Amino acid sequence: MAEDLKSKQMTTDAGRPVGDNQNSITVGNRGPIVFEDYLLFEKMAHFNRERVPERVVHAKGSAAHGTFTCTHPDMAKYTTAKVFEKGKKTPTFLRFSTVGGEKGSADSERDPRGFALKFYTDEGNWDLVGNNTPVFFIRDPLKFSDFIHTQKRDPETNLKSPKMMWDFWSLSPESLHQVTILFSDRGTPDGYRHMNGYGSHTFSLINAKNELFYVKYHFKTKQGIKNFTREEADHMKSVDMDHSQSDLFHSIEKGDFPKWTVQMQIMPEAEAETYHINPFDLTKVWPHADYPVIEIGELELNRNPVNYFAEVEQAAFDPKNVAPGMGFSPDKMLQGRLISYPDAHRYRIGVNYNLLPINEPKCPYNTYNRDGSMRFGENGGNGPNYEPNSFGGPTQDKKYIERPVTYNTATVGRYDHREHDGDYYTQPGNLFRLMTPDAQERLCGNIAAGLGQVETRIQDLQINHFYKCDSKYGEGVAKAIGRKIEEIVRKEELVHA
Structure with missing residues (x-):
């Protein structure tokens, strides 16, 4: 691609050399344009389709490439995941974002900040999609669209509405923890480099003995916490709408690479059953006095994207993407995201979004998924597109079967989360x-x-x-x-x- 960009000869998308890119084909000097002007119509048709739909949430974002280095000497007692071998360096891509605003909104808005990480591990991509807060406003995904509607625009006025926000929050007291964080100083961070990140959800790790541990991930900024006051954040909107983007890009450009200490809280599986707080409730934290953080490594961002659209706008993060030795939890919000995120990506950028270079695994991968809009590469060539087959196609390996998890003898039903836990x-x-x-x-x-x-x-x-x-x-x-x-x-x- 780099050599193509240096070529002197301009062509159409199909490779036809272009002789004149300055003038449309017209009937005489002053006449109308003719339909046979293939170059004009190709350029305009492509231009009309240059923008994919913006994300419903986390629409405005900034990102950078980096490296995660594991420093913990003995993560093997918790997991078989190779990303956690001591000294292992794993390429990463981190996208920051505001949550409720559109792409043109200000970086200094009072809003949670997205903290989405893609680890290109030797065993497939691991996507850790979190925020700069350890909790969230709701704990049941059934309420997610209702909540996000209150953060968007009023259907009558098309304006942001404090009435919608506070009406929902006042009727949803489980939101109090996140509301308190949002309206504290932490609701207006001074750029992305000066805030912490969290996996937020409860995840799990599995070791070689098939023992399961529930975990929470923390990323503590090494640049120091810096926040705006409300007045400073409002002023920054008039000074630089893209303050966080500019700060991140130029810091990396001049070699001042931001870093985070990566930490983890770990809870043995058996303790989750009796812990006095529901460990899978996204509106609550695990007190550090009960489950202290342990340091597991360092995250460094050291390379800016070369093309914003190709790398940042088309980046797609799936919480379902975990490596062997990792798993999920009964966290209801996480369970909902396992379905909603890949579905959103298929709608926004197409069914083959995982084949885009920014999303493609760096390790070998083989799948029977074929066809669909914008299929890249050879589409499986002449190999079989079904399994089992007798023609040498990829086969399963039972050592990677997910670990069974037992949830007692619970009855399937709709349980009122406010009836079962009213400590907001x-x-x-x-x-x-x-x-x-x-x-x-x-x-x-x-x-x-x-x-x-x-x-x-x-x-x-x-x-x-x-x-x-x-x-x-x-x-x-x-x-x-x-x-x-x-x-x-x-x-x-x-x-x-």
């Missing part, structure tokens, strides 16, 4: 109490900026949730929107009397 307040309350007084004040002010715009009945619901987390939390938000906490709490008590 302990962890966000603990988080609030960890903040300094000035950080608490900024949190309350950031919340008030949006909550103050909605009707009082929604304010009452939401402030009562904050009050149950910590009385100072509720009082601070009430004061910031010019309300008296006594009136709000009393009103809630009268409703439930």
Whole structure:
């Protein structure tokens, strides 16, 4: 490809040499264009199709190539995955993003940040698709589209709507933990290099003895945490809408390679059954006092994409992509993403998205999937497209069968997650109490900026949730929107009397 780009001769997409790329074919000097102007129609038809549909969420992103180096001396006691052999260096591709905004939105918006990693391992791609927060707003994927609709645009006004956001959150108290993070200083990071990343979900590892361990992944920035205040973030929108993109690109360009310490929390399978917190609930963290983090390696970003569309826009991350020695968990949100992500990629960039260079495994791979739009390569040539066959096609290897997991004798049904776990307040309350007084004040002010715009009945619901987390939390938000906490709490008590 590099040699082709240096060629002096311009051609059509089919290789026909182009003699004039400056003038359309017309009837005389001033006459109309004729249909036989193949070059004009090829260029315009391609131009009309240059943009694939933007991602429904995580539409605006930045990315870079890098390397993950495993430093842990004995990961073999947890997993057979070769990526975790000590000293092993694995090529990676990390895409950062905002979540709710469109492609043209500002990098400094108050929003979670996507943290999606593709590891090109010797045993196939491993995609770890997380955020810069260890929790999320909901814990059941059935509510995902409802939640995202509240973060997009009002169907009547086509404007972002604090009313939709706070109405949903006030009726979904499991969101409190993530809401507290979002409206704290961490909701407006100063660029992608200065924030942590998390796998967020609970995953699993399996060792050679077939023992299973549940795990959570953490990526701690070595550049130091830096956040904007609300005022600084708003100002940055007028200075540089692409602040995070620019900061990441130019830092790598000048050789200042960002790094993260990679850590892991590990829970033996048996302990998950009796742990006092549901370890598969995406709205909760595992307290470090119970499951301390262990350092497993370092992630470094050291190469910028050469072509943004080919590498960043067409990058597709699938949580279903794990290497041997890895697995999933009963995390409902993870289970939903295993289906929704590849489905979104097939819609957005086509059924053969895994064959695009940025998504293609770096190790040998063999599949019977054939045909479909934009099929790359030889499409399997004259080999069989079915299995089993007697013509030497790829065959299964039973040593890679997934480890069976037993879930007691549970009955299949729709279980009310709010009935079975109504503790929405302990962890966000603990988080609030960890903040300094000035950080608490900024949190309350950031919340008030949006909550103050909605009707009082929604304010009452939401402030009562904050009050149950910590009385100072509720009082601070009430004061910031010019309300008296006594009136709000009393009103809630009268409703439930």
